[in-house]
Amino acid sequence: MTTIQPKTSDYSLPDQSAPKATNQYDKNMFLKLLLAQLANQDPMSPMEDREFIAQMAQFSSLEQMQTISKQLDSVLFDRHMSSISEFSNMIGKTIDYKTETATETIRGSARVVSISRTDEAGYMADLEDGTSVSVYDITSIKQA
Known part of the structure; x- marks a missing residue:
């Protein structure tokens, strides 16, 4: 006796889930609201010119x-x-720097190994001795 195997389909239904709502208001939404307001206004008391001009502005x-x-x-x-x-372009070069704090002035010289950026201090030159100096505190740049 022969058995018949049901055919399985490789087809799957597309995702039917609703798109997620966003809270972004854009110009297209604003324009649609304005057109809906104009289309559905009461003919006996239409929108005044001032209101329309204000909304267009x-x-x-x-x-x-x-x-x-x-x-x-x-x-x-x-x-x-x-x-x-x-x-x-400072990477690999030797820099001289001068940093001033509330109590002292720090001067130094070292080779730059990388450049980094922080939100607090801005662009920093990372030196081979492990310190970081603001690029705005650099006084000179020399070939290594």
């Missing part, structure tokens, strides 16, 4: 702020990358 401001934000992100990224590249 808010829309324009929102769009300009988003553009400025994107441009600022790009400028900050470019500035960060150019600073790392700019300071990386």
Whole structure:
């Protein structure tokens, strides 16, 4: 007697879960709300010109702020990358530095082994003796 094996399918249903809601308000959402408001307004008492102009000004401001934000992100990224590249030419060279604290002035000289960046102090030259010096405290750079 022959047995028939049921065919198993390799097909699976696509994910039917709903997309997660975000709390980001963007210009498209604002524009859709404005158009819905215009389409559903009471014909006997339409929106006044002042309200419409105020909402369009808010829309324009929102769009300009988003553009400025994107441009600022790009400028900050470019500035960060150019600073790392700019300071990386010190690696392998000997630097002289002068650091001033509230009580004393520290002078030193050492070879730079790397450049790093911290949020608190900015760009730092990491020296072969284990210390780190702000790149703004460097007084001279010499070939090693």
